[in-house]
Amino acid sequence: MTEPESHRLSSVILASVFGAIALVAVCVRLWARCVIQRRAGWDDLCTALAVIPVLALAVTFVLSSEVYGTSMHTWDNTLPNLLAQRQVALIMEILYVVGSGLVRISVLLFYRRIGSRSISRGFMIATWVSIGSLVGYILAFVGVLFASCQPLHAFWDQIDPVWAATHAWQCFNEPVHIILATAIAIIQDAVVTTLPAVLCWNLRISFREKVALGSIFVVGYLTPVIAAVRIYFIVRLYYLTYDTSWTSWYCWMLAMMELLIAIACSSLPAVRVFFKQYKPYVRVMGTARGIKSVFTKTTSRKSLSVQRSRRESLSTVRLAEPVYSKQSMDHDPS
Template sequence: MQLPPTSVIESWPTPNYVNPETRGRLGMIVGLLLAVMVTITLAIRLYARKWLTQRFGLDDVFIMLAYLPATTYTIIGVITEEKFQWNRHTWDLEPELFVPGLQLILANQILFNLATSLTKLSILSLLYRLTSASGDRKMTIAVLVSIAVVSLNCFVFILVSIYQCTPLSEFWELSSKPQNCIDQDAHLRAINLINTLTDWLVVLLPLKTALGLNLPARKIGIIIFLFGLGVLASSAGIARCYFAWMLTTSFDSVWDNWSSWFCSALELNIGIICASIPATKLFFSRYFPSVFETTFRQRSSMAIDWNIKLVTQSPSLPTFIDRSSSSSTFLPQHPPPPLSYPQRANLNKPLPPIVSDRHVDLEAQTVPENEFSSYPRPLKTSLPQRAGVRFSPCRNLPPSNSESQDRTTILIMYRADNESVPMHQYPAAPH
């Protein structure tokens, strides 16, 4: 590192190593909090992808690889702030701490490029899978071009960071003489500007695909929330560009470098969280449904027995069969009263056949004498075992007029607590 001119050094205030002005412990608190949040979010994502959906893909591999340099970058920044006093002004930093601090700064340059590039590749890999499945050829080509640009940017800037000085030790050695290094200010501006542009590219690229989907309002709100997180991470990248520009114009490099690290840590960790949130949906919907679900089931005062299986469903009448017990048939203990004669009910709608492999023999019952039958007749039959109402065509009933020839007999079966299973036959009211 080349020292500032002598005139600048002489203009600095007297060093204060006892109680200097510092940034406080904001970096340590925020950095550790971000590291914990990223670790939990990524663990939930990998669990959901590996064991719940069993669709572990290339985007999960990239996000795992991005987690390692991103977390290391955050922890190194915390160590640099706490142990090497890089939260002070340059003139208040103890001289023996310059060299180890600059070595950690060089390591963080490489880690930042690697982490941000791998995070973008994870998002682009997921987007490529979606666009390929939807058949959007133009968007697929755009995603492939973006993957190539991000990969090339990562490779070039890591290579330049490693060989920016020859030998590399001149990067952290303090010298007032010219050094065999590239223009580090131009390198710093270029790397931050290109990374910020690719951040916005990755955030805005899926916008067309997301808006083209026919989704309900709830899912559109989730997409807007995710895009908001992406914009927040990209905005942190803009702030990082500003502080990087300050580094190239100010001689208080230690003070300004803390601000650049803080914005970079926010960008990296929020980016990983934003890329992992969609994959955690199944985990929260399964283990925390009351927190995750936004739709509520309609409550009813009517008790429902979920052991009753729906057999047929028609516009006129659904039919259920009880599966809760194999020894007896579930029948309502208090059947509704039959329709009175003056009440007209339209029961002449066709119903699908009801088939059951379980049967129960009903004792012969005598149909009481009524206006439709002038003589009692026994009924001995074997009917399917079911609960509720059964409709069957009524035969051998004398029609009262020409308009009421189509009739229906209602067989209502019910069982009391200590009674057998009687069967009553009621004719339907004429039309």
């Protein structure tokens, strides 16, 4: 019997690598803000809160892939696995909406803080409007998820044809809901990533610093690109294939990657502060090691020369002692 085709450990590798990068970036950010600068703000709090649903999404994705079979084709799964996949999918949708919203809010709060004294009032109003729309996005889509099916367990039980034929249930148009949520996320990502161009250009800093700061946020354009690719797999999942398990794996893999990259990119300015703070210590340590090495070599050479000169002095003294004794005896008045 041949082994069913699967994505194998791809989910574990992707979640581990990019999850570790995101976690380290956030930890460095919090250290830079709270310890080095001692100026932690609401944006840092939102980032700390966003880590919870973002990493939970990564863990849930691995669980769905490796335990409940989304890494395999639908025809290679059992009915209990298919039901569990739908239950986990509901959890991941909630985590995605909350996590993506908090990451974007943290970025906008960061803009508001660094641009409060040098940016126009129109920019600040646009920032607050964007934050308000994100809060509404989180509340609206989480509410829609819980109200999507009546009763709620019909969200996963409808996969069972026997249950679906023998029970009364009703669900909203799920594909439209998911596609709309992803499309709004793309627009929000584009807005959140484009605002730094205006912010950096109006800041009273050197052109070189503007380019350095702007290049950090250019990486943020990866998230809307990933979300756009995810829309293709969502359309394929609901309209073009019956292999829901295999296709949903790509949807949730891209959702996980989108959030992990987004939260890592949002922490890059603080990572820059962290390395700028500790770079001199690294140089000093390297210089100290070099000096120690040179000093050790010089000391060893000096010690050898000192030992050689001491041996020569002792031999000279020993040769001189008999002559001195004989002369003393010849001139002894006694």
